[in-house]
Amino acid sequence: MSVSLTPPSLSQDLGKFVACHDCDLLHAKPSLAVGTVARCRRCGAVLAQGRPDHLLRSLTLTLAALIFFVIVNAFPLLGLKLGGRETSMTLLDGALELRNYGMWDVVILVLLTSLLFPLLHFLALLYILIPMAMGRIPPGAAFWFRAAGLFSPWGMIGVYMLGVLVAVVKLADLATVVPGVAVFALGGLLFCSTAAGYALDPADVWRRIGSAR
Numbered sequence: 001m002s003v004s005l006t007p008p009s010l011s012q013d014l015g016k017f018v019a020c021h022d023c024d025l026l027h028a029k030p031s032l033a034v035g036t037v038a039r040c041r042r043c044g045a046v047l048a049q050g051r052p053d054h055l056l057r058s059l060t061l062t063l064a065a066l067i068f069f070v071i072v073n074a075f076p077l078l079g080l081k082l083g084g085r086e087t088s089m090t091l092l093d094g095a096l097e098l099r100n101y102g103m104w105d106v107v108i109l110v111l112l113t114s115l116l117f118p119l120l121h122f123l124a125l126l127y128i129l130i131p132m133a134m135g136r137i138p139p140g141a142a143f144w145f146r147a148a149g150l151f152s153p154w155g156m157i158g159v160y161m162l163g164v165l166v167a168v169v170k171l172a173d174l175a176t177v178v179p180g181v182a183v184f185a186l187g188g189l190l191f192c193s194t195a196a197g198y199a200l201d202p203a204d205v206w207r208r209i210g211s212a213r
């Protein structure tokens with residue numbers, strides 16, 4: 001449910017207002033019920049959401065996502081049994097295997113989107129959320145919160161999940177496919193990172209950063 005907010009007149013107390021972080025238009029500070037969203041009149045950016053304890057919920061889910069992320073990268077994704085031979089590979093092994101085919105551009109792309117960008121996204125978020133959940137604002141919070149938003153679309157976790165499912169279906173006729181620990185962790189990672197993004201109220205984070213300046 002969206003609530004439309006009214007721009008203030010100049011005679012009113014500015015402490016009662018909230019500025020849109022995208023277009024700077026001032027709106028009267030909303031008091032929102034749980035589940036409601038207040039959007040900017042001019043650009044539609046989210047100003048505030050009725051989500052109590054969003055910092056703690058988002059922090060817990062981001063920490064869980066980071067643990068799943070470590071498991072995904074450290075443990076085998078798929079195992080194959082063929083003619084008495086058994087082999088298994090981690091996500092990183094699969095990416096590095098492409099070096100043997102001279103596909104360096106793909107190797108770099110996979111390492112960036114499967115390892116570096118998701119890791120930077122989680123670390124930037126935790127750098128802000130851990131102190132913020134304890135009532136403090138870390139130095140450079142605005143920069144790192146923007147950076148977390150920039151890294152987020154470059155993390156291709158969902159794409160890998162799809163890739164693994166396609167591989168399982170295609171290889172099932174040729175060999176016995178044994179899903180590794182990382183496959184289940186990938187599911188957990190996808191769920192926790194999506195839920196963490198949904199739980200967080202970015203407008204409230206911006207408000208806290210703004211009030212600490």
Ligand SMILES: [Zn+2]
Binds near residue numbers: 025
């Ligand atoms: Zn706006």
